[in-house]
Amino acid sequence: MAENKTVGGGSLLIAWQLKGKKVLIVGGGEVGAQRIDSLLTTDAHIDLVSPSAGLHPRSKGFLEKYPSRITHIDQEFAFIDGRQTTTAFIDVGTYDMVLTALDDNALSRQIVEVCRAIRVPVNAADIPELCDFYFGGQVRDGPLQIMISTNGNGPRIAALIKDRVKNALTGKEGDALTKVGILRTKLKERAPGVGGDVGRRRMRWMSKLCEQWSLEDFALLNEEAMDQLLDEGWEHNAVPLPVQVVGKRKIGGILEAITTDWVRSLPSFTSFLAGIGFAHIVFRLYQARK
Protein backbone atom coordinates (compact mmCIF):
# COMPACT_ATOMS: atom_id res chain seq x y z
CA MET A 1 0.00 0.00 0.00
CA ALA A 2 2.93 2.31 -0.54
CA GLU A 3 0.70 4.48 -2.75
CA ASN A 4 -1.91 5.04 -0.04
CA LYS A 5 -0.31 7.89 1.81
CA THR A 6 -2.77 8.08 4.71
CA VAL A 7 -1.18 6.78 7.91
CA GLY A 8 -3.19 5.97 11.04
CA GLY A 9 -6.92 6.18 11.73
CA GLY A 10 -7.83 3.18 9.62
CA SER A 11 -8.74 -0.46 10.17
CA LEU A 12 -6.76 -3.51 9.15
CA LEU A 13 -8.83 -4.98 6.33
CA ILE A 14 -8.42 -8.75 6.41
CA ALA A 15 -10.01 -11.88 4.97
CA TRP A 16 -10.87 -14.04 7.99
CA GLN A 17 -10.71 -17.81 7.45
CA LEU A 18 -13.67 -19.80 8.78
CA LYS A 19 -13.37 -23.21 7.10
CA GLY A 20 -14.21 -25.84 9.73
CA LYS A 21 -14.93 -23.08 12.27
CA LYS A 22 -18.01 -22.41 14.41
CA VAL A 23 -19.66 -19.00 14.70
CA LEU A 24 -22.30 -18.00 17.23
CA ILE A 25 -24.90 -15.41 16.23
CA VAL A 26 -27.09 -14.09 19.03
CA GLY A 27 -30.30 -12.57 17.67
CA GLY A 28 -32.23 -13.55 14.54
CA GLY A 29 -33.82 -10.18 13.67
CA GLU A 30 -33.04 -8.02 10.63
CA VAL A 31 -29.36 -7.51 11.55
CA GLY A 32 -29.08 -11.18 12.53
CA ALA A 33 -30.26 -12.12 9.03
CA GLN A 34 -27.58 -9.83 7.52
CA ARG A 35 -24.96 -11.60 9.66
CA ILE A 36 -26.15 -15.03 8.51
CA ASP A 37 -25.94 -13.80 4.91
CA SER A 38 -22.33 -12.63 5.43
CA LEU A 39 -21.35 -15.94 7.03
CA LEU A 40 -22.95 -18.07 4.32
CA THR A 41 -20.22 -16.70 2.02
CA THR A 42 -17.75 -18.69 4.13
CA ASP A 43 -17.67 -22.36 5.11
CA ALA A 44 -18.35 -21.69 8.81
CA HIS A 45 -21.01 -23.56 10.73
CA ILE A 46 -23.46 -21.11 12.27
CA ASP A 47 -25.27 -21.53 15.60
CA LEU A 48 -28.14 -19.04 15.79
CA VAL A 49 -29.51 -18.29 19.25
CA SER A 50 -32.93 -16.65 19.01
CA PRO A 51 -36.45 -17.47 20.17
CA SER A 52 -38.55 -18.47 17.14
CA ALA A 53 -40.85 -15.50 17.75
CA GLY A 54 -37.91 -13.12 17.16
CA LEU A 55 -36.85 -14.54 13.78
CA HIS A 56 -36.90 -12.20 10.79
CA PRO A 57 -38.48 -13.75 7.66
CA ARG A 58 -35.00 -13.71 6.02
CA SER A 59 -33.52 -15.60 9.00
CA LYS A 60 -36.34 -18.15 8.73
CA GLY A 61 -35.67 -18.48 5.01
CA PHE A 62 -31.93 -19.13 5.63
CA LEU A 63 -32.76 -21.76 8.29
CA GLU A 64 -35.02 -23.58 5.82
CA LYS A 65 -32.65 -23.28 2.86
CA TYR A 66 -29.36 -24.15 4.63
CA PRO A 67 -30.22 -26.63 7.41
CA SER A 68 -26.74 -28.21 7.23
CA ARG A 69 -25.05 -24.81 7.63
CA ILE A 70 -27.17 -23.33 10.46
CA THR A 71 -28.29 -24.80 13.77
CA HIS A 72 -31.18 -22.96 15.40
CA ILE A 73 -31.00 -22.77 19.20
CA ASP A 74 -34.56 -21.69 20.02
CA GLN A 75 -34.08 -19.72 23.25
CA GLU A 76 -33.10 -16.34 24.70
CA PHE A 77 -29.52 -15.62 25.71
CA ALA A 78 -29.80 -14.30 29.28
CA PHE A 79 -27.68 -13.51 32.32
CA ILE A 80 -28.63 -12.95 35.98
CA ASP A 81 -25.89 -11.46 38.18
CA GLY A 82 -23.33 -12.24 35.49
CA ARG A 83 -24.38 -15.92 35.33
CA GLN A 84 -25.85 -17.33 32.15
CA THR A 85 -29.46 -18.43 32.65
CA THR A 86 -30.14 -19.90 29.22
CA THR A 87 -32.19 -23.14 29.22
CA ALA A 88 -29.27 -25.00 27.71
CA PHE A 89 -25.88 -23.54 28.70
CA ILE A 90 -24.09 -21.97 25.74
CA ASP A 91 -20.31 -22.36 26.05
CA VAL A 92 -18.98 -19.29 24.25
CA GLY A 93 -15.48 -20.79 24.49
CA THR A 94 -16.38 -23.45 21.92
CA TYR A 95 -16.87 -20.80 19.21
CA ASP A 96 -14.29 -19.20 16.93
CA MET A 97 -16.27 -15.99 16.58
CA VAL A 98 -19.35 -14.42 18.18
CA LEU A 99 -21.72 -11.85 16.65
CA THR A 100 -24.44 -10.18 18.66
CA ALA A 101 -27.41 -8.72 16.80
CA LEU A 102 -29.63 -7.57 19.64
CA ASP A 103 -31.71 -4.52 20.50
CA ASP A 104 -30.77 -5.05 24.16
CA ASN A 105 -27.42 -3.29 24.46
CA ALA A 106 -26.84 -4.34 28.07
CA LEU A 107 -27.14 -7.98 27.05
CA SER A 108 -24.77 -7.39 24.11
CA ARG A 109 -22.23 -5.88 26.51
CA GLN A 110 -22.42 -8.90 28.81
CA ILE A 111 -21.82 -11.30 25.92
CA VAL A 112 -18.89 -9.17 24.70
CA GLU A 113 -17.36 -9.31 28.22
CA VAL A 114 -17.51 -13.11 28.25
CA CYS A 115 -15.89 -13.24 24.78
CA ARG A 116 -13.21 -10.72 25.65
CA ALA A 117 -12.15 -12.64 28.76
CA ILE A 118 -11.42 -15.74 26.67
CA ARG A 119 -10.25 -13.89 23.52
CA VAL A 120 -13.05 -14.95 21.19
CA PRO A 121 -13.33 -12.38 18.37
CA VAL A 122 -16.62 -10.53 18.77
CA ASN A 123 -18.77 -8.00 16.92
CA ALA A 124 -21.65 -6.26 18.71
CA ALA A 125 -24.09 -4.71 16.22
CA ASP A 126 -24.68 -0.99 16.83
CA ILE A 127 -21.95 -0.72 19.55
CA PRO A 128 -18.82 0.06 17.52
CA GLU A 129 -16.62 0.66 20.58
CA LEU A 130 -17.15 -2.96 21.67
CA CYS A 131 -16.29 -4.51 18.29
CA ASP A 132 -13.06 -6.33 17.51
CA PHE A 133 -14.02 -5.84 13.87
CA TYR A 134 -16.60 -4.16 11.62
CA PHE A 135 -18.47 -5.43 8.60
CA GLY A 136 -18.66 -3.55 5.29
CA GLY A 137 -20.21 -3.59 1.85
CA GLN A 138 -19.19 -6.69 -0.10
CA VAL A 139 -18.88 -7.63 -3.77
CA ARG A 140 -18.17 -11.21 -4.81
CA ASP A 141 -17.35 -12.94 -8.11
CA GLY A 142 -16.20 -16.51 -7.41
CA PRO A 143 -12.83 -16.35 -5.63
CA LEU A 144 -12.78 -12.55 -5.91
CA GLN A 145 -14.13 -10.71 -2.88
CA ILE A 146 -14.10 -6.97 -2.43
CA MET A 147 -14.95 -5.18 0.79
CA ILE A 148 -15.86 -1.53 1.09
CA SER A 149 -15.35 -0.16 4.60
CA THR A 150 -16.33 3.34 5.65
CA ASN A 151 -14.73 2.92 9.10
CA GLY A 152 -18.11 3.57 10.67
CA ASN A 153 -18.66 6.87 8.84
CA GLY A 154 -21.80 5.73 7.05
CA PRO A 155 -22.73 2.13 6.35
CA ARG A 156 -25.50 3.24 3.98
CA ILE A 157 -23.20 5.31 1.84
CA ALA A 158 -21.00 2.25 1.38
CA ALA A 159 -23.77 0.98 -0.89
CA LEU A 160 -23.24 3.92 -3.28
CA ILE A 161 -19.49 3.25 -3.44
CA LYS A 162 -20.17 -0.47 -3.83
CA ASP A 163 -22.19 0.29 -6.99
CA ARG A 164 -19.24 2.22 -8.45
CA VAL A 165 -16.89 -0.66 -7.70
CA LYS A 166 -19.29 -3.21 -9.21
CA ASN A 167 -19.62 -1.18 -12.39
CA ALA A 168 -15.83 -1.09 -12.74
CA LEU A 169 -15.65 -4.87 -13.11
CA THR A 170 -16.06 -6.62 -16.46
CA GLY A 171 -17.35 -9.88 -14.99
CA LYS A 172 -14.25 -11.80 -16.18
CA GLU A 173 -12.26 -11.17 -12.97
CA GLY A 174 -13.61 -14.15 -11.01
CA ASP A 175 -12.99 -16.49 -13.93
CA ALA A 176 -9.46 -15.12 -14.42
CA LEU A 177 -8.68 -15.64 -10.72
CA THR A 178 -9.98 -19.21 -10.76
CA LYS A 179 -7.72 -19.97 -13.73
CA VAL A 180 -4.70 -18.34 -12.07
CA GLY A 181 -5.43 -20.41 -8.95
CA ILE A 182 -5.38 -23.66 -10.97
CA LEU A 183 -2.22 -22.52 -12.77
CA ARG A 184 -0.47 -21.87 -9.44
CA THR A 185 -1.48 -25.31 -8.15
CA LYS A 186 -0.07 -26.90 -11.32
CA LEU A 187 3.13 -24.86 -10.90
CA LYS A 188 3.49 -26.01 -7.27
CA GLU A 189 3.13 -29.63 -8.44
CA ARG A 190 5.96 -29.11 -10.95
CA ALA A 191 8.18 -27.19 -8.55
CA PRO A 192 7.18 -28.25 -5.03
CA GLY A 193 8.45 -26.80 -1.75
CA VAL A 194 7.31 -24.02 0.59
CA GLY A 195 9.33 -20.78 0.80
CA GLY A 196 13.05 -20.66 0.08
CA ASP A 197 14.62 -20.39 -3.37
CA VAL A 198 11.99 -22.37 -5.28
CA GLY A 199 9.22 -20.34 -3.62
CA ARG A 200 10.91 -17.11 -4.65
CA ARG A 201 11.44 -18.36 -8.23
CA ARG A 202 7.74 -19.30 -8.48
CA MET A 203 6.73 -15.90 -7.14
CA ARG A 204 9.00 -14.08 -9.61
CA TRP A 205 7.65 -16.03 -12.59
CA MET A 206 3.99 -15.58 -11.59
CA SER A 207 4.64 -11.92 -10.98
CA LYS A 208 6.23 -11.44 -14.46
CA LEU A 209 3.30 -13.32 -16.00
CA CYS A 210 0.80 -11.08 -14.24
CA GLU A 211 2.65 -8.02 -15.52
CA GLN A 212 2.45 -9.17 -19.15
CA TRP A 213 -0.91 -10.92 -19.31
CA SER A 214 -4.28 -9.20 -18.88
CA LEU A 215 -7.12 -10.52 -16.74
CA GLU A 216 -8.99 -11.34 -19.94
CA ASP A 217 -6.02 -13.41 -21.21
CA PHE A 218 -6.05 -15.48 -18.01
CA ALA A 219 -9.82 -15.99 -18.29
CA LEU A 220 -9.22 -17.63 -21.70
CA LEU A 221 -6.91 -20.34 -20.24
CA ASN A 222 -8.02 -23.98 -20.20
CA GLU A 223 -6.14 -27.03 -18.80
CA GLU A 224 -4.34 -27.68 -22.09
CA ALA A 225 -3.28 -24.04 -22.47
CA MET A 226 -2.04 -24.01 -18.86
CA ASP A 227 0.21 -27.03 -19.49
CA GLN A 228 1.51 -25.33 -22.64
CA LEU A 229 2.18 -22.14 -20.67
CA LEU A 230 4.17 -24.09 -18.04
CA ASP A 231 6.05 -26.13 -20.71
CA GLU A 232 6.99 -23.15 -22.86
CA GLY A 233 7.15 -20.56 -20.08
CA TRP A 234 8.15 -21.87 -16.65
CA GLU A 235 10.47 -24.61 -17.96
CA HIS A 236 12.38 -22.06 -20.07
CA ASN A 237 12.16 -19.28 -17.51
CA ALA A 238 10.23 -17.16 -20.02
CA VAL A 239 6.82 -15.58 -20.34
CA PRO A 240 5.11 -16.51 -23.65
CA LEU A 241 2.86 -13.92 -25.28
CA PRO A 242 -0.85 -14.52 -24.61
CA VAL A 243 -1.42 -14.92 -28.38
CA GLN A 244 1.03 -17.90 -28.41
CA VAL A 245 -0.93 -19.71 -25.72
CA VAL A 246 -4.55 -18.62 -25.92
CA GLY A 247 -4.28 -17.38 -29.52
CA LYS A 248 -7.21 -19.25 -31.07
CA ARG A 249 -9.43 -18.49 -28.12
CA LYS A 250 -8.22 -14.89 -28.16
CA ILE A 251 -9.61 -14.33 -31.67
CA GLY A 252 -13.07 -14.74 -30.16
CA GLY A 253 -12.13 -12.21 -27.51
CA ILE A 254 -10.82 -9.76 -30.10
CA LEU A 255 -14.01 -10.10 -32.17
CA GLU A 256 -15.96 -9.42 -28.99
CA ALA A 257 -13.81 -6.35 -28.30
CA ILE A 258 -14.33 -5.10 -31.88
CA THR A 259 -18.08 -5.56 -31.54
CA THR A 260 -17.99 -3.69 -28.24
CA ASP A 261 -15.95 -0.90 -29.83
CA TRP A 262 -18.40 -0.77 -32.72
CA VAL A 263 -21.35 -0.43 -30.33
CA ARG A 264 -19.41 2.26 -28.47
CA SER A 265 -18.82 4.19 -31.68
CA LEU A 266 -22.55 4.06 -32.62
CA PRO A 267 -23.33 7.50 -31.10
CA SER A 268 -20.56 9.06 -33.19
CA PHE A 269 -21.85 7.31 -36.31
CA THR A 270 -25.37 8.54 -35.57
CA SER A 271 -24.04 12.08 -35.20
CA PHE A 272 -22.25 11.69 -38.55
CA LEU A 273 -25.57 10.73 -40.21
CA ALA A 274 -27.27 13.64 -38.41
CA GLY A 275 -24.61 15.93 -39.88
CA ILE A 276 -25.37 14.67 -43.41
CA GLY A 277 -29.10 15.05 -42.72
CA PHE A 278 -28.59 18.60 -41.46
CA ALA A 279 -26.53 19.53 -44.55
CA HIS A 280 -29.18 17.94 -46.74
CA ILE A 281 -31.91 20.12 -45.21
CA VAL A 282 -29.77 23.26 -45.55
CA PHE A 283 -29.13 22.33 -49.20
CA ARG A 284 -32.86 21.84 -49.87
CA LEU A 285 -33.73 25.18 -48.23
CA TYR A 286 -31.01 26.81 -50.32
CA GLN A 287 -32.40 25.23 -53.50
CA ALA A 288 -35.96 26.26 -52.56
CA ARG A 289 -34.81 29.88 -52.12
CA LYS A 290 -33.22 29.94 -55.56
Place this chain on the structure above:
Amino acid sequence: MAENKTVGGGSLLIAWQLKGKKVLIVGGGEVGAQRIDSLLTTDAHIDLVSPSAGLHPRSKGFLEKYPSRITHIDQEFAFIDGRQTTTAFIDVGTYDMVLTALDDNALSRQIVEVCRAIRVPVNAADIPELCDFYFGGQVRDGPLQIMISTNGNGPRIAALIKDRVKNALTGKEGDALTKVGILRTKLKERAPGVGGDVGRRRMRWMSKLCEQWSLEDFALLNEEAMDQLLDEGWEHNAVPLPVQVVGKRKIGGILEAITTDWVRSLPSFTSFLAGIGFAHIVFRLYQARK
Protein backbone atom coordinates in the same frame (compact mmCIF):
# COMPACT_ATOMS: atom_id res chain seq x y z
CA MET B 1 -25.02 -9.38 0.20
CA ALA B 2 -28.32 -10.78 -1.08
CA GLU B 3 -27.14 -10.03 -4.62
CA ASN B 4 -23.98 -12.09 -4.34
CA LYS B 5 -25.33 -15.53 -5.05
CA THR B 6 -22.16 -17.51 -4.32
CA VAL B 7 -22.51 -19.46 -1.07
CA GLY B 8 -19.54 -21.09 0.70
CA GLY B 9 -15.87 -21.18 -0.20
CA GLY B 10 -15.16 -17.55 0.68
CA SER B 11 -13.59 -15.61 3.53
CA LEU B 12 -15.29 -13.25 5.94
CA LEU B 13 -13.98 -9.84 4.89
CA ILE B 14 -13.77 -7.65 7.99
CA ALA B 15 -12.26 -4.38 9.16
CA TRP B 16 -10.19 -5.28 12.24
CA GLN B 17 -9.94 -2.58 14.91
CA LEU B 18 -6.45 -1.94 16.30
CA LYS B 19 -6.74 1.39 18.11
CA GLY B 20 -4.74 1.09 21.34
CA LYS B 21 -3.71 -2.47 20.40
CA LYS B 22 -0.27 -4.07 20.15
CA VAL B 23 0.84 -6.12 17.16
CA LEU B 24 3.95 -8.31 16.99
CA ILE B 25 5.71 -8.71 13.64
CA VAL B 26 8.42 -11.37 13.52
CA GLY B 27 10.78 -10.75 10.61
CA GLY B 28 11.82 -7.46 9.06
CA GLY B 29 12.55 -8.60 5.49
CA GLU B 30 10.59 -7.66 2.37
CA VAL B 31 7.34 -9.24 3.58
CA GLY B 32 7.89 -7.81 7.05
CA ALA B 33 8.11 -4.35 5.49
CA GLN B 34 4.78 -4.99 3.69
CA ARG B 35 3.21 -5.94 7.03
CA ILE B 36 4.51 -2.77 8.70
CA ASP B 37 3.04 -0.78 5.80
CA SER B 38 -0.39 -2.43 6.28
CA LEU B 39 -0.33 -1.80 10.02
CA LEU B 40 0.69 1.85 9.70
CA THR B 41 -2.78 2.38 8.18
CA THR B 42 -4.19 1.60 11.62
CA ASP B 43 -3.42 3.08 15.05
CA ALA B 44 -1.76 -0.11 16.39
CA HIS B 45 1.60 -0.06 18.08
CA ILE B 46 4.02 -2.37 16.30
CA ASP B 47 6.78 -4.44 17.93
CA LEU B 48 9.18 -5.67 15.26
CA VAL B 49 11.41 -8.62 16.18
CA SER B 50 14.32 -8.91 13.77
CA PRO B 51 18.09 -8.77 14.00
CA SER B 52 19.30 -5.49 12.47
CA ALA B 53 21.20 -7.43 9.80
CA GLY B 54 17.90 -8.87 8.52
CA LEU B 55 16.13 -5.55 8.06
CA HIS B 56 14.93 -4.64 4.55
CA PRO B 57 15.68 -1.03 3.55
CA ARG B 58 11.90 -0.32 3.65
CA SER B 59 11.68 -1.70 7.21
CA LYS B 60 14.64 0.50 8.20
CA GLY B 61 12.91 3.46 6.58
CA PHE B 62 9.71 2.83 8.56
CA LEU B 63 11.67 2.52 11.83
CA GLU B 64 13.32 5.89 11.18
CA LYS B 65 10.15 7.64 10.01
CA TYR B 66 7.72 6.30 12.64
CA PRO B 67 9.75 5.78 15.87
CA SER B 68 6.65 6.37 18.03
CA ARG B 69 4.67 3.72 16.14
CA ILE B 70 7.28 0.95 15.91
CA THR B 71 9.57 -0.56 18.56
CA HIS B 72 12.50 -2.51 17.18
CA ILE B 73 13.45 -5.62 19.18
CA ASP B 74 16.90 -6.36 17.75
CA GLN B 75 17.12 -10.16 18.15
CA GLU B 76 16.14 -13.49 16.62
CA PHE B 77 12.94 -15.26 17.70
CA ALA B 78 14.07 -18.79 18.54
CA PHE B 79 12.89 -21.96 20.24
CA ILE B 80 14.80 -25.00 21.57
CA ASP B 81 12.66 -28.04 22.48
CA GLY B 82 9.55 -25.84 22.32
CA ARG B 83 11.04 -23.32 24.81
CA GLN B 84 11.69 -19.77 23.68
CA THR B 85 15.41 -18.94 23.74
CA THR B 86 15.24 -15.28 22.78
CA THR B 87 17.63 -13.00 24.68
CA ALA B 88 14.70 -11.09 26.14
CA PHE B 89 11.60 -13.27 26.58
CA ILE B 90 8.79 -12.20 24.25
CA ASP B 91 5.39 -12.77 25.86
CA VAL B 92 3.13 -13.46 22.86
CA GLY B 93 0.12 -13.27 25.22
CA THR B 94 0.59 -9.51 25.59
CA TYR B 95 -0.14 -8.95 21.89
CA ASP B 96 -3.50 -8.56 20.17
CA MET B 97 -2.22 -9.93 16.87
CA VAL B 98 0.92 -11.67 15.61
CA LEU B 99 2.32 -11.69 12.07
CA THR B 100 5.23 -13.86 11.06
CA ALA B 101 7.24 -12.87 8.00
CA LEU B 102 10.03 -15.44 8.05
CA ASP B 103 11.81 -17.66 5.53
CA ASP B 104 12.10 -20.32 8.25
CA ASN B 105 8.74 -22.13 8.03
CA ALA B 106 9.46 -24.39 11.03
CA LEU B 107 9.96 -21.32 13.21
CA SER B 108 6.76 -19.76 11.82
CA ARG B 109 4.87 -22.92 12.74
CA GLN B 110 6.18 -22.83 16.32
CA ILE B 111 5.12 -19.22 16.74
CA VAL B 112 1.67 -20.00 15.30
CA GLU B 113 1.29 -22.89 17.81
CA VAL B 114 2.00 -20.57 20.74
CA CYS B 115 -0.52 -18.02 19.40
CA ARG B 116 -3.18 -20.65 18.71
CA ALA B 117 -2.95 -22.05 22.26
CA ILE B 118 -3.80 -18.64 23.74
CA ARG B 119 -6.11 -17.52 20.91
CA VAL B 120 -4.03 -14.63 19.59
CA PRO B 121 -5.02 -13.97 15.94
CA VAL B 122 -2.07 -14.92 13.75
CA ASN B 123 -0.97 -14.70 10.11
CA ALA B 124 2.02 -16.72 8.88
CA ALA B 125 3.33 -15.36 5.57
CA ASP B 126 3.52 -18.02 2.84
CA ILE B 127 1.73 -20.72 4.95
CA PRO B 128 -1.96 -20.09 4.17
CA GLU B 129 -3.20 -23.16 6.06
CA LEU B 130 -1.84 -21.70 9.31
CA CYS B 131 -3.41 -18.28 8.91
CA ASP B 132 -6.42 -17.05 10.85
CA PHE B 133 -6.70 -14.38 8.18
CA TYR B 134 -5.21 -13.26 4.84
CA PHE B 135 -4.15 -9.87 3.60
CA GLY B 136 -5.27 -8.42 0.25
CA GLY B 137 -4.87 -5.48 -2.09
CA GLN B 138 -5.94 -2.24 -0.47
CA VAL B 139 -7.20 1.14 -1.66
CA ARG B 140 -7.63 4.05 0.73
CA ASP B 141 -9.16 7.52 0.51
CA GLY B 142 -9.48 9.01 4.01
CA PRO B 143 -12.11 7.02 5.90
CA LEU B 144 -12.83 4.88 2.82
CA GLN B 145 -10.93 1.61 2.68
CA ILE B 146 -11.40 -1.02 0.01
CA MET B 147 -9.88 -4.49 0.16
CA ILE B 148 -9.48 -6.82 -2.78
CA SER B 149 -9.12 -10.46 -1.76
CA THR B 150 -8.41 -13.25 -4.21
CA ASN B 151 -8.80 -15.93 -1.50
CA GLY B 152 -5.24 -17.04 -2.15
CA ASN B 153 -5.78 -17.52 -5.90
CA GLY B 154 -3.23 -14.98 -6.95
CA PRO B 155 -2.00 -12.10 -4.81
CA ARG B 156 -0.25 -10.52 -7.83
CA ILE B 157 -3.39 -10.47 -9.93
CA ALA B 158 -5.14 -8.58 -7.13
CA ALA B 159 -3.03 -5.62 -8.25
CA LEU B 160 -4.72 -5.64 -11.68
CA ILE B 161 -8.18 -5.67 -10.11
CA LYS B 162 -7.09 -3.00 -7.65
CA ASP B 163 -6.28 -0.70 -10.59
CA ARG B 164 -9.79 -1.20 -12.01
CA VAL B 165 -11.33 -0.39 -8.64
CA LYS B 166 -9.15 2.71 -8.23
CA ASN B 167 -10.13 3.99 -11.66
CA ALA B 168 -13.82 3.61 -10.76
CA LEU B 169 -13.54 6.19 -7.99
CA THR B 170 -13.93 9.91 -8.62
CA GLY B 171 -11.78 10.97 -5.66
CA LYS B 172 -14.76 12.60 -3.90
CA GLU B 173 -15.71 9.43 -1.99
CA GLY B 174 -13.38 9.93 0.98
CA ASP B 175 -14.50 13.54 1.37
CA ALA B 176 -18.18 12.54 1.12
CA LEU B 177 -17.69 9.89 3.82
CA THR B 178 -15.92 12.30 6.16
CA LYS B 179 -18.84 14.74 5.78
CA VAL B 180 -21.42 11.99 6.37
CA GLY B 181 -19.47 10.95 9.47
CA ILE B 182 -19.61 14.49 10.90
CA LEU B 183 -23.31 14.73 9.98
CA ARG B 184 -24.04 11.49 11.86
CA THR B 185 -22.17 12.73 14.94
CA LYS B 186 -24.20 15.97 14.85
CA LEU B 187 -27.39 13.92 14.48
CA LYS B 188 -26.48 11.75 17.50
CA GLU B 189 -25.91 14.94 19.53
CA ARG B 190 -29.41 16.16 18.63
CA ALA B 191 -31.07 12.77 19.17
CA PRO B 192 -28.89 10.81 21.59
CA GLY B 193 -29.31 7.20 22.67
CA VAL B 194 -27.98 3.85 21.45
CA GLY B 195 -30.32 1.42 19.68
CA GLY B 196 -34.06 1.34 20.36
CA ASP B 197 -36.63 3.64 18.73
CA VAL B 198 -34.42 6.70 18.39
CA GLY B 199 -31.64 4.58 16.86
CA ARG B 200 -34.04 3.16 14.30
CA ARG B 201 -35.44 6.62 13.49
CA ARG B 202 -31.89 7.94 12.93
CA MET B 203 -31.05 4.97 10.71
CA ARG B 204 -34.21 5.44 8.64
CA TRP B 205 -33.56 9.14 8.10
CA MET B 206 -29.88 8.64 7.18
CA SER B 207 -30.88 5.85 4.89
CA LYS B 208 -33.50 8.01 3.07
CA LEU B 209 -30.93 10.79 2.80
CA CYS B 210 -28.39 8.42 1.25
CA GLU B 211 -30.99 7.27 -1.28
CA GLN B 212 -31.74 10.82 -2.44
CA TRP B 213 -28.35 12.50 -2.19
CA SER B 214 -25.34 11.62 -4.28
CA LEU B 215 -21.80 11.20 -2.98
CA GLU B 216 -20.89 14.47 -4.69
CA ASP B 217 -23.75 16.26 -2.88
CA PHE B 218 -22.40 15.04 0.47
CA ALA B 219 -18.89 16.15 -0.45
CA LEU B 220 -20.25 19.72 -0.87
CA LEU B 221 -21.54 19.89 2.74
CA ASN B 222 -19.92 22.27 5.25
CA GLU B 223 -20.77 22.76 8.95
CA GLU B 224 -23.36 25.44 8.20
CA ALA B 225 -25.04 23.36 5.51
CA MET B 226 -25.12 20.35 7.87
CA ASP B 227 -26.94 22.34 10.54
CA GLN B 228 -29.40 23.55 7.90
CA LEU B 229 -29.92 19.97 6.71
CA LEU B 230 -30.69 18.82 10.27
CA ASP B 231 -32.95 21.86 10.97
CA GLU B 232 -34.96 21.57 7.77
CA GLY B 233 -34.67 17.81 7.34
CA TRP B 234 -34.33 15.79 10.55
CA GLU B 235 -36.48 18.14 12.66
CA HIS B 236 -39.33 17.93 10.11
CA ASN B 237 -38.78 14.26 9.30
CA ALA B 238 -38.08 15.24 5.69
CA VAL B 239 -35.21 15.00 3.23
CA PRO B 240 -34.47 18.39 1.61
CA LEU B 241 -33.25 18.42 -1.98
CA PRO B 242 -29.48 18.84 -2.30
CA VAL B 243 -30.05 22.09 -4.24
CA GLN B 244 -31.89 23.55 -1.18
CA VAL B 245 -28.94 22.87 1.11
CA VAL B 246 -25.79 22.91 -0.97
CA GLY B 247 -27.40 24.92 -3.78
CA LYS B 248 -24.83 27.68 -4.17
CA ARG B 249 -21.96 25.25 -3.85
CA LYS B 250 -23.75 22.86 -6.18
CA ILE B 251 -23.76 25.41 -9.02
CA GLY B 252 -20.01 24.95 -9.16
CA GLY B 253 -20.55 21.21 -9.22
CA ILE B 254 -23.18 21.45 -11.95
CA LEU B 255 -20.90 23.63 -14.08
CA GLU B 256 -18.23 21.02 -13.60
CA ALA B 257 -20.69 18.28 -14.57
CA ILE B 258 -21.81 20.22 -17.66
CA THR B 259 -18.20 20.75 -18.67
CA THR B 260 -17.55 17.04 -18.19
CA ASP B 261 -20.68 16.17 -20.20
CA TRP B 262 -19.66 18.66 -22.87
CA VAL B 263 -16.19 17.11 -23.13
CA ARG B 264 -17.82 13.66 -23.27
CA SER B 265 -20.11 14.77 -26.11
CA LEU B 266 -17.19 16.25 -28.08
CA PRO B 267 -16.63 13.11 -30.22
CA SER B 268 -20.32 13.13 -31.24
CA PHE B 269 -20.13 16.84 -32.08
CA THR B 270 -16.99 16.23 -34.14
CA SER B 271 -18.81 13.46 -36.02
CA PHE B 272 -21.70 15.86 -36.64
CA LEU B 273 -19.31 18.37 -38.21
CA ALA B 274 -17.69 15.55 -40.20
CA GLY B 275 -21.17 14.65 -41.50
CA ILE B 276 -21.73 18.24 -42.66
CA GLY B 277 -18.26 18.29 -44.22
CA PHE B 278 -18.94 15.02 -46.02
CA ALA B 279 -22.28 16.29 -47.37
CA HIS B 280 -20.55 19.51 -48.44
CA ILE B 281 -17.98 17.56 -50.48
CA VAL B 282 -20.70 15.40 -52.05
CA PHE B 283 -22.64 18.59 -52.92
CA ARG B 284 -19.53 20.17 -54.52
CA LEU B 285 -18.83 17.03 -56.54
CA TYR B 286 -22.50 17.01 -57.60
CA GLN B 287 -22.30 20.70 -58.65
CA ALA B 288 -19.01 20.10 -60.49
CA ARG B 289 -20.62 17.25 -62.49
CA LYS B 290 -23.55 19.48 -63.57
